[in-house]
Amino acid sequence: MTTVPSVTLLVIAKEPRPGRVKTRLTPPFTPGEAAGLAEAALADTLDVVARTPARRRVLVLDGTPGHWLPAGIEVVPQCAGGLDERLAAAFAGCDGPALLIGMDTPQVTPELLTVDFDDCDAYFGPAEDGGFWALGLAEPDPALLRGVPMSVPETGAVQRRRLSGLRVRELPPLRDVDTAYDAPLVAAAAPGGRFAARLARLTAAHR
Template sequence: MTTLLVIAKEPRPGRVKTRLTPPFTPAQAAVLAEAALVDTLRAVASAPARRRVLVLDGTPGAWLPSGFDVVPQCAGGLDERLADAFAGCEGPALLIGMDTPQVTPQLLTVDFADSDAYFGPAEDGGFWALGLAEPAPELLRGVPMSTSATGAVQRDRLVAAGLRVRDLPLLRDVDTAADAEAVAALAPHGRFAAELARLHAATGR
């Protein structure tokens, strides 16, 4: 069975989803971030897993369901934090972020029987999922994060290491207001879509 990892920030105003402001306020952006995290954790909770781990920058809140181990993120850049998350695992692990509330349990149900790695590309050039049959944190350290080439560099690292890579579907991260609208339309019954609709109704936007 696979360990499912979610790397996330505590959804506090001013610390999360800052590219949503404007048009949203920092408090509204935090509400949307929490909703995205809730949808993500629900999908993970419904997917088969040996262990479910939230790798958290911050403190857990009422949004955290049961069945998750919580470990703190290490210091350093995102590449170091992702590498450290994998280093804490034994056996196969699949890591995702909190930016794709449209993710489903089906997308997270992976089988490493005929592959060494899974790679989930994001529309912005990054990646929304990374799976490794065996922990290999050195494959993440030094990868430039938050650029349009991040995904390509990371996937090339996997291939150069001789791993058999299986690609997951392309997904859109929620970074901007346009992203939020598009992703909510893809998952209209989730918490994220409901909170976005509520904010629109409250603000008249």
């Protein structure tokens, strides 16, 4: 009999609405096109989460769920405050081991998200821009995130230092989709996904 991991998978995301998401993609893309790319990235991410063994799968959402939400994923609202507070609150809602990711890495796979805390206390996935794409905690402690400066080049280094003293497993670095430069590189890492298909259509339209 297959044992379901006792891990909660968390995805923190914004509703993909024009002007609210992926604003650094404009230009060259319009706000509507950027929101479409964000929706595709979110849909790819949630599809992977839905296919990954877990005890719970939770979308921590700023906004309203749409047609892109697959079955089997709970939705809880984000709290107010900075990103560090919102990440901390996401972990605070867990009663056991949890792994948190964002909506910016549609190239993620079920293999990367299948984690085992039997012989470690934390997982850390660095992002190529200096941030982090994944953080896992065997015993979720919101204090490990509060006060970490977010969306700056040293975000990942500061968060990694917060884990000192814990047994940490490193996940492979991944690239976030933040800018138009990032988009084709991420699409190439997951050529069969919705994000890659949406980007290909938009790129062709812009020629």
